[in-house]
Structures are given as structure tokens and as C-alpha cells.
Amino acid sequence: MQWILALTLAIDLAGVQSEPNLEKRSEMALDYANQALDAARESYSRGEFEQTQAQLEDVGASVDVAYQALEKxxxxxxxxxxxxxxxxLRTRELLRRLDGLLQTVSFADRDVVEKVHARVAAVHDNLLEGIMSKGK
Known part of the structure; x- marks a missing residue:
């Protein structure tokens, strides 16, 4: 099971950023964010908190890449x-999954998850505001 997860994470964020089609780059970055969140949840359940932190940082970075690609x-x-x-929609799903992870992690480890949650929430709010805002 672990090698399958490692194989799916073989596409790293640099590979995602090299995609020339910006809309596809956004989709790939959000796919990567979901995979990184799965990996973070699994590594936390194994007690590897340093690895969990790195994977949660990847979640935040990939959501930022997705938003920047759409802006470009x-x-x-x-x-x-x-x-x-x-x-x-995908960032809203990530927020729900991060809420679930917040309930799973111990109180001492929540600050890392909360930072990523705030980062994803900011991107989600910006996307929603862009879609729902009035025209000029």
C-alpha cells in the first residue's frame, strides 16, 4: 500500500508547475493536494509527524499553485x-477533509493543520469571490 502511495506522489509539485496549460496545471495541482493530504493522514497515523508536516506544506503550496495558475x-x-x-469545489472538499484531520490529530499538533486550513480557506474565499462578484 505504501509503495502505491509513493508512486502516486511521484508527480511532484515541480512536475505540476512545468505543465504549460494553466487550466490543466490547476487541476493537476489540486490532484496533488488531495494525494498529499492522503499521505499526510497516513503518515500521521504511523506517528511520523515530521513527514506529516512536510506533506501538509505540500497541500498548501499546491493549492497556491492552482490559484496562481488560474490567475495567470x-x-x-x-x-x-x-x-x-x-x-x-475541490478546495471546499479539501477544507472538509482538513476539518476531519483536525479532529483526528492531537491538540498539540493542531496548529500545523490549522495553518494549512487557513491557507486553503483564503484561496477558496478568493475563488468564490471572483466567481460571485459583480461585473465592472
Missing amino acids: TGKDPRRSPKFFKRAE
Whole structure:
């Protein structure tokens, strides 16, 4: 099971950032964030907190990469909401999963998860605001 997870994480964040299609880069970054969150949950259950911290940092970084890629498209989220809405839904799912992880980790370890949760929540709020804001 561990080698399958390691194989799925073989696509690292640098590989995601090298994708020339910005919308696909956003999708790949959010896929990577979900995989990193799975890996973080598994490593925490094994008691490897340092590895959990690194994987949670990858979750936050990949969500940032996804948002930056969508911003670089130059598209208006209100006029072309397809990929923005997908990213909003996926970040909302990540937030729910991070809430579940917050309930799982011990009180002493929660600050790391809360930082990542706040980072993902900020991106989610920005995406939602872009989609729902009034036109100029």
C-alpha cells in the first residue's frame, strides 16, 4: 500500500508547475493536494509527524499553485467560470477533509493543520469571490 502511495506522489509539485496549460496545471495541482493530504493522514497515523508536516506544506503550496495558475490565465472568473468553479469545489472538499484531520490529530499538533486550513480557506474565499462578484 505504501509503495502505491509513493508512486502516486511521484508527480511532484515541480512536475505540476512545468505543465504549460494553466487550466490543466490547476487541476493537476489540486490532484496533488488531495494525494498529499492522503499521505499526510497516513503518515500521521504511523506517528511520523515530521513527514506529516512536510506533506501538509505540500497541500498548501499546491493549492497556491492552482490559484496562481488560474490567475495567470487572464480569464474573468465571472465570464469563464468552468475551471474556477472546479477549483472552488475541490478546495471546499479539501477544507472538509482538513476539518476531519483536525479532529483526528492531537491538540498539540493542531496548529500545523490549522495553518494549512487557513491557507486553503483564503484561496477558496478568493475563488468564490471572483466567481460571485459583480461585473465592472
